Amino acid sequence: MQKLGVTLGEVPMVWFVLTLFTLMASYFGGLTAGWFGKRWTIILGWSIFALVYVGFAYSYTLSICWVLVAVYGVHLGLIESSERVIAASLVNSHQRASAMGWYYFAYGIGALPASLLFGFFWNHVSDKFAFLWNAGLTCVAIVLFLIWLNPRKGLHDLSA
Numbered sequence: 001m002q003k004l005g006v007t008l009g010e011v012p013m014v015w016f017v018l019t020l021f022t023l024m025a026s027y028f029g030g031l032t033a034g035w036f037g038k039r040w041t042i043i044l045g046w047s048i049f050a051l052v053y054v055g056f057a058y059s060y061t062l063s064i065c066w067v068l069v070a071v072y073g074v075h076l077g078l079i080e081s082s083e084r085v086i087a088a089s090l091v092n093s094h095q096r097a098s099a100m101g102w103y104y105f106a107y108g109i110g111a112l113p114a115s116l117l118f119g120f121f122w123n124h125v126s127d128k129f130a131f132l133w134n135a136g137l138t139c140v141a142i143v144l145f146l147i148w149l150n151p152r153k154g155l156h157d158l159s160a
Contacts (some may be wrong), residue, residue, distance in 0.1 A: 005062050006062065006065075014069055017066065017069050017070055017073065018069050018070075018072060018073045018076075019073065020073065021069075021070045021071075021072075021073025021074050021077065022073040022074075022076040022077045022080075023073075023077065024073075024074075024077065025073060025074040025075075025076070025077025025078055026077040026078075026080065026081065027077075028077065028078070029041060029045070029077045029078040029079065029080065029081055029082065030081055032044065032078060033081065033082045033085075038082040038085055038086055039082075039086075039145075041078055041079065041082045042078075042079050042082050042083060042086070042145065043142055043145065043146070044078060045075045045076075045078035045079030045082075046075075046079065046138050046141060046142050046145070047142065048071060048074060048075040048078065049072070049075045049135075049138055050134075050135040050136075050138040050139055050142075051071075051135075052068050052071050052072045052075060053131045053132070053134050053135040053138070054131070054132065054135045055068045055071075056068055056131045057127070057128040057129075057131035057132050057135070058128070083103075084100065084103065087099055087100060087102075087103035088100060114134075117133075118130050118133075118134060121133055
């Protein structure tokens with residue numbers, strides 16, 4: 001967005017828009033998880049993420065970027081609670097606090113190299129490639145998620 005004219009002073013407004021849309025979408029994320037299941041809610045959220053990153057790769061106007069930031073917030077609101085519930089549901093009830101600690105540890109450990117790789121691609125290949133790479137990896141993650149959490153094969157029934 002900086003290339004399109006967002007100043008450093010406007011960055012808090014970007015975060016405000018992102019947070020506002022995340023907050024508004026989190027209620028609907030819970031409803032969606034109740035209606036369609038946590039698994040499909042996460043798949044929907046990750047699909048939105050991939051589409052937003054494709055959008056960022058090809059957006060050339062500031063107004064489109066603002067819309068993409070808002071939609072990115074929707075993605076976060078849809079998936080955050082379902083991801084946490086899945087992490088907690090994989091362990092016994094007395095291990096849930098530890099499971100959440102491990103969830104955030106794994107999330108942070110994964111975010112660091114992902115961010116470094118994104119920055120490397122941004123600086124040494126192109127910003128478009130960095131966004132498309134992340135979108136592609138998200139599509140791979142969706143496929144792996146569908147395989148790993150397949151209730152028909154008896155693995156982790158998360159349909160509810």
